Amino acid sequence: MSLVPLNEALSExxxxxxxxxxxxxxxAHLPVPPGFALSVGLVERVSAGEPGAVAQVRGLLDRVGPSVAVRSSAVGEDSANASFAGQHLTALAVRTQDGLIDAVKQVWASGRSEAALAYRRKLGKEGTPRVAVVVQHLVASECAGVLFTCDPLTGADERVIEASWGLGEAVVAGLVTPDRYRISREGLILERAAGEKDLEIQPLPSGGTREVAVAPERVNTLCLNEQRLQELHALATRCENHFGRKQDLEWAFAGPQLFLLQRRAVTRVG
Structure with missing residues (x-):
């Protein structure tokens, strides 16, 4: 089958x-938003405009929506030795069936961009990129960011968290200077440093996203309180217990709920 619920995606x-x-x-019962995995073959058929493949994917919006994130899941991406973060397009807040098809085509094409091909060459990967796709329910987050279960630069055995207002793309794309937090393996908060979070990315009701100026009083206000830091620490511990040390997580808070958006191994230490 070329289209499966995410929890049935077994073959890289x-x-x-x-x-x-x-x-x-x-x-593992971690708080991942629901979604579907589209196989390499299905993505290629959609990109070629095959009517049957297009019809199969168009129906996903009713099953996952009303607003979805469309992300690449290339073969060899997010492995223990390489991360393609930032190399492939991500489409956020897709709200129409035609928009979903366009997003899948754009993600497929981004795997063949000069930047992505250059990164593949740097890693010594040969052959044509094989791009699968993840379609997930979009979490309209109040704050979001990344969490490393070890310091990705020094290798120190502690959690490092970067966080900002709105969708996590503001952190991932480097659009703001995020808050930075350090937590010991035992859960002791070692550092809280406010960033310069002067904009946030918000989903639009009509689809897509916009950059919005953050109110001056919130620019340097920490976006994670004690409770949320401890919830992130607990999530990091659960991920490490299940998948091993040195995890790189993307997360989001929407109301009281913490979501795990992506998980990969930390690929750069020291």
Whole structure:
């Protein structure tokens, strides 16, 4: 089958590393938003405009929506030795069936961009990129960011968290200077440093996203309180217990709920 719920994505050759990692997290009862994995073959058929493949994917919006995130899950992406973070397009707040098809085509094409091909060459990866896709319910987050279960630069055995207002793309894309937090393995908060969070990315009701100026009083206000830091620490511990040390997580808070959006191994230490 070329289209499966995320928790049934088992083959990296068919569905790529990101989908398989998210599927494993769902099977471990971690708080991953629901979604579907589109195989390499299905994505290629959609990109070629095959009517049957297009019809199969168009129906996903009713099953996952009303607003979805469309992300690449290329074969070899987010492995223990490489992360393609930032190399492939991500489409956020997709709200129409035609928009979903366009997003899948754009993600497929982004795997063939000069930047992505250059990164593949740097890693010594040969052959044509094989891009699968993840379609997930979009979490309209109040704050979001990344969490490393070890310091990705020094290798120190502590949690490092970067956080900002709105959708996590503001952190991932480097649009703001995020808050930075350090937590010991035992859960002791070692550092809280406010960033310069002068904009946030918000989903639009009509689809897509916009950059919005943050109110001056919130620019340097920490976006994570004690309770949320401890919830992130607990999530990091659960991920490490299940998948091993040195995890790189993307997360989001929407109301009281913490979501795990992506999980991969830390690929740069020291």
């Amino acid at each position: 050759e068919e569905f790529g590393g990101k989908a398989v990692h998210l599927g494993a997290a769902l099977r």
